Amino acid sequence: MRIALVIHSKTGNTLSVAEKAKESLLKRGHEVTIFPLSPLNPDASKVSEVKLSSMPEVKGFDALILGAPVWGFQLSPVMQYFINNTVMPPSMAVYVFVTQYFPFAFLGGNNAIRGYEKLLSVKKQKAKKAYVIGWSNQKKREKSIGFFLTDLPSFLP
Numbered sequence: 535m536r537i538a539l540v541i542h543s544k545t546g547n548t549l550s551v552a553e554k555a556k557e558s559l560l561k562r563g564h565e566v567t568i569f570p571l572s573p574l575n576p577d578a579s580k581v582s583e584v585k586l587s588s589m590p591e592v593k594g595f596d597a598l599i600l601g602a603p604v605w606g607f608q609l610s611p612v613m614q615y616f617i618n619n620t621v622m623p624p625s626m627a628v629y630v631f632v633t634q635y636f637p638f639a640f641l642g643g644n645n646a647i648r649g650y651e652k653l654l655s656v657k658k659q660k661a662k663k664a665y666v667i668g669w670s671n672q673k674k675r676e677k678s679i680g681f682f683l684t685d686l687p688s689f690l691p
Contacts, residue, residue, distance in 0.1 A: 535564045535690060538595040542571040542602040542612040547669055548633045551679055552601050558683045564690070567595075573612050579605075584615035592620060597627040597690055600650065604634035607642040609649035617653040624658055629686060631665040637674055639666040663689045 537559060543549035549570060556566045569590035578584045592598050602613035609632065622628065632646040639647075643666030650661055663686065667678040 535596045536594065537564050537566045537597045537599060537690075538590070538592045539566060539568045539599045539601065540571065540590055540592065540616060541568060541600075542573075542610050542616070544576060544603060544610075548601050548603050551631065551633060551667060551682070552599075554679060554683060555599065555686065559687065562687050571612050571616055578611055581611045581614045581618065584611050586612075586615065589616070589619065592626070593623060595626065597629065598622065599686075600628065600630045602632055602646070604632050604642040604646045607645050609646040609653075614649065614653060617650070617657065622654075622657050622659050626659070627690065628654060628659050628661050629663050629689065630661045631667060631682060633667045633669055635669050637668040637671045639668070643668070
């Protein structure tokens, strides 16, 4: 299966999760490509302020995994921009995750996941599975990442 991992990561935390996911999926025989989103203005706080250095093309992939940080209790504007401005074939399986500093999903993660759901619904898509990874507690973080890495492949077609 061909899998695109589209990631927005300002500090490297979200990217580190994506790299672990790639490694795990490669071991299971999938073909995986990571597409980091590189905003020209990394501090853009509104979707209207975002401009990307390049727009990843996800057509031709069987599955799409979107990963982004929580910014101000919401999905990062960079990921919002990507979803708004990309074409996702209806047959594509979509999975999402967010990373956040806070240890509990109700402190921004759940709202960011709802942001993904709202944006994807406009594209006639629905996330097959969503994950929130808290970053403040190392033990809980590693447990959440471990769950993500073992759970995700079971949902891939």
